[in-house]
Amino acid sequence: MxxxxxxxxxxxxxxxxxxxxxxxxxxxxxxxxxxxxxxxxxxxxxxxxxxxxxxxxxxxxxxxxxxxxxxxxxxxxxxxxxxxxxxxxxxxxxxxxxxxxxxxxxHELGFQPLAEVSPEQPLMLIGPSGAGKSVTAAKLCACARLAGASSLLVTMDADKAGGRAQAEAFAEALGARLVCAAGPEAVATAVRERSDGEMAVIDTVGSNPFDEVELRMLGDTAEAAGARLAVVLSAGGDPAEAAEAGLAYGELGAAALIPTRLDAARRFGGVLAAAHAGGLSFLAAGISRHIGAGLVPANPVSLARLLSTCEPFEPTSLLAAE
Ligand SMILES: Nc1nc2c(ncn2[C@@H]2O[C@H](COP(=O)(O)OP(=O)(O)OP(=O)(O)O)[C@@H](O)[C@H]2O)c(=O)[nH]1
Ligand SMILES: [Mg+2]
Known part of the structure; x- marks a missing residue:
């Protein structure tokens, strides 16, 4: 039966x-x-x-x-x-x-361990404002460092208030080489000039997934740099909204998803919906705002365990713990 x-x-x-x-x-x-x-x-x-x-x-x-x-x-x-x-x-x-x-x-979603991603191809992180792109870029550089590899952090977000300072702080702490590049050509040049074995992570400006002009700029940059697009999306968002964002980024050519703030959210339907609608494979997951320990592999078993362990929310117990 x-x-x-x-x-x-x-x-x-x-x-x-x-x-x-x-x-x-x-x-x-x-x-x-x-x-x-x-x-x-x-x-x-x-x-x-x-x-x-x-x-x-x-x-x-x-x-x-x-x-x-x-x-x-x-x-x-x-x-x-x-x-x-x-x-x-x-x-x-x-x-x-x-x-x-x-x-x-x-069966229904894709998973690709970070370790299986070729370090030869630059990884370009895209996603809505505040999704966790810059912190995830730093975490990826930290992973590279742990694996004994050097990394190049290309930031397209240096013009944002505090953007350059944030990137410099991350790069210095992680021993990554930092290049600030504003448009497709500058990013392509930075990536082309990297040394052998240097892993390139491109951090982008927060984008509106429903704005064609912004998407085109991201697409042009990825094409010029020969980069693989990975969507960064924070957990806890509205599932319908997340599905449409996933679809829009998927249509742009993104094939991977790195959900963030899994530690700070209690509903993961949005993350699943985005992955499914956009045909995005889980690459890794952000579970902390701390750079050193914040990126973990995402696989079906870890995701099922995460989904299954949400206890009912009891505000009084949080207050009592203080
Ligand atoms: N708790 C938690 N916080 C996170 C995680 N990832 C990112 N954050 C926090 O989310 C906030 C936004 O992170 P950023 O990396 O600056 O986000 P962004 O996408 O680069 O933002 P914009 O450049 O403004 O578009 C910061 O306060 C981070 O510390 C995570 O996995 N867990
Ligand atoms: Mg940023």
């Missing part, structure tokens, strides 16, 4: 999805109407080998789907993506629901 959950704005819409995906043989196990998010229908079909699932196993599978659905609801994961994740998890014979969620994340 295989379980699947489907949501729709109305019961007929959810039922339509059930019939389209599972056919007329599907058995409806439960319907749930939460009044605002729509109606969720959980349905089952017999596996190809026949219905040999014991009732306890079926109950366990149902419980697992519910745990995952609750977590995805908590994080405000958009309905379409939540359905896909639930469906991916539903067909797996994995007892541990967190591991089932990890497998579903692996």
């Amino acid at each position: 295989l379980l699947r959950s489907f949501t729709g704005r109305t019961l007929p819409e959810a039922m339509d999805k059930v019939r389209t995906a599972l056919g007329d043989e599907a058995i409806i196990l439960s319907t749930q109407d939460d009044g605002t998010e729509g109606v969720k229908v959980t349905a089952a079909i017999e596996s190809e080998a026949g219905d040999d699932t014991a009732p306890e196993a079926l109950y366990g599978e149902l419980q697992q789907a519910d745990r995952i659905a609750t977590v995805l609801d908590h994080h405000r994961v958009p309905r379409g993506l939540a359905d896909r994740l639930l469906n991916a998890a539903g067909g797996l014979l994995i007892d541990d629901w967190v591991m089932a969620l990890a497998a579903a994340l692996d």
